[in-house]
Amino acid sequence: MRLFRVLFSTTAVLLFLSSLEARxxxxxxxxxxxxxxxxxxxxxxxxxxxxxxxxxxxxKVLPFWKQQCPYFTTKHPLVQQM
Structure with missing residues (x-):
């Protein structure tokens, strides 16, 4: 019975910690x-x-900055969000 409690507690802690990492x-x-x-x-x-x-x-990016930096266009996005 004691082994079951230790195993259950350990599993519960690991599940809790993994849920924090999965935010x-x-x-x-x-x-x-x-x-x-x-x-x-x-x-x-x-x-x-x-x-x-x-x-x-x-x-909102002004045309002046868009002309000088290719990453402001939609063809070459710097960051893609999922």
């Missing part, structure tokens, strides 16, 4: 995706300007 991923909003794409394409002051544009426009 669904958090989705990125448009602003986060925009900033990550800016980071892929630009460095230094250009990165700062691009990221500020993402924040100011809630993730």
């Amino acid at each position: 669904p991923e958090m989705f990125l909003d448009a602003t986060d995706l925009c900033i990550l794409t800016c980071d892929k394409c630009y460095k230094n002051q250009a990165l700062l300007n691009c990221a500020n544009n993402c924040i100011d426009t809630s993730g």
Whole structure:
């Protein structure tokens, strides 16, 4: 009987821990995706300007940035969400 309790307790703990690891991923909003794409394409002051544009426009990218970075197009997405 004691072995059964130990085995049951161990199984319950392992199931609980595995459920914590199986949490669904958090989705990125448009602003986060925009900033990550800016980071892929630009460095230094250009990165700062691009990221500020993402924040100011809630993730809507101006044509100026789209022309310079291929990752802003739908043909070459930087991050794909499931």
